[in-house]
Amino acid sequence: MRTKDKMRESEFIDWLFSQSDFDPAAVPVGPGDDMAVVMCGSEELLITTDQALDGVHFSLARCGPEAAGRKAMARSLSDVAAMAAIPFGAVAAVALPKGFQQPDAEAMYRGLRSISDPFECPIVGGDVAVWDKPLAISVTIFARPTGPGPVLRSGAKPGDAICVTGSFGGAWASQRHLEFMPRIREARRLGERCELHAMIDVSDGLAADLGHLARASGVGAEILAANVPIHPDVDARDEAGRLRAALGDGEDYELLFALPAEQAEQLVRDQPLTVPIRRIGTVISGEALRLIGPDGRGEPLQVPGWEHET
């Protein structure tokens, strides 16, 4: 079910994108990247909007309103990380279920603030309505690029190394998806050290988001199965199941990025972040996504939910 929804979203966004005809002088980056870029006078303004829905992105009954608010804000801030940008404000639209009490609303707001405050991203406005349906939170964040400009999904080049922060899989089952810290600082540090050709945050799943990045860049990729960092939360017994979870589960909110191979080598050697950086593969020309097994044999990388797309 979740897989199918992801596919529909991706299809719809593609369709929406194709409908739009932007003046590139006013809208340098439209829908289809982690954030849009619009010109605000002479300044580049980055914008993202994301929703967190009870029953889809969290279970209110299970996690409570504070964790729900936290996740809603963290999801949007993760998009800011993906652009290596600096957030400077947020607005939130909240549909509260009838029967939600003031303390619940306060807890939800505390959750939002618990993750926006550390990034000095004030919540400058909001819209609150009450309905007899589940909690829905939409968070819009605006950000400015760092020195080298926003890092898009579309700049990966054949020969680039593909790297990731952290490890993957099991985030939903373990509730880690409620507790992740958006990789904003890490992304900026990477941007200061390297030429980041392309970057995305992993929400749909490592394979799916690699697919998004590759498609946006017009390239393919080879991933070394043995190099994919598998999170301890993954509880599959056999190696194949563990790899499948790491590639497919999603909700990891780690960074996936492409950069010149020699810079990646240095980066992996230096490990300048508090989270491990690992090279998992290489950008290739064409559009194939391939998974290379320990025996050196390749097979098509399975992207969950993509079966019906071709």
Place this chain on the structure above:
Amino acid sequence: MRTKDKMRESEFIDWLFSQSDFDPAAVPVGPGDDMAVVMCGSEELLITTDQALDGVHFSLARCGPEAAGRKAMARSLSDVAAMAAIPFGAVAAVALPKGFQQPDAEAMYRGLRSISDPFECPIVGGDVAVWDKPLAISVTIFARPTGPGPVLRSGAKPGDAICVTGSFGGAWASQRHLEFMPRIREARRLGERCELHAMIDVSDGLAADLGHLARASGVGAEILAANVPIHPDVDARDEAGRLRAALGDGEDYELLFALPAEQAEQLVRDQPLTVPIRRIGTVISGEALRLIGPDGRGEPLQVPGWEHET
């Protein structure tokens, strides 16, 4: 029910506002006005977010997806009008009900575009999710101020005239709330001609939004009952019922504004807009909101849903 919700929203926004401590150099206007104002480099950036929920702001079964999308965009653009600002982009977060078909989603999107295109406000990004709950649309709009700067709710001064565009009441029952055109051009024209001390768009109701404006400005107001323009959609039989509808129904999305009395006189004489402008009252010192009857006797202005606030 709707009245109670409005009150809760207002309470919550107040509470939210009191929690925040903004650096005025970075956030000149925080929550509590029609739009927040944040500094984007040296530019003032105006932001609003608003949601349109099935069963609260529209009935999908009754109006269909295109009208729902249209209203979602129009609601947010009406906030831009209230600041006499110029929109330059929007993002939308949409929770689609399961079973929503691609043609429904396209119709919803057409509805959004039908009202953003006339104002040259491109939809630069979006987030789409699917859930087994009703349609929820959040639209965030960013705008820039016109020459004199954003018009806030808080600048009304004793002695100012209180004016409105258009007429009031019956918008929900007649479905007019699905078809209104945000008063963006009218607001700008007003801003070019007059010193707009304070302005708000009337969504909660004429009395309630007058209350918001007065409270934000720290003033009171006297409204002349005979001058309140009543919309032909109001179907109450007696004069008292018609006035009550005009003051209380809401969803009119007209402009309510305060300006120097002599400028209002000129404005009402010239009628420079295609929609009628009418003076309905006067800003007074203190905090009382009073309704003056045809016999010259005053009574407290009843603000629906506010009974429990004091």
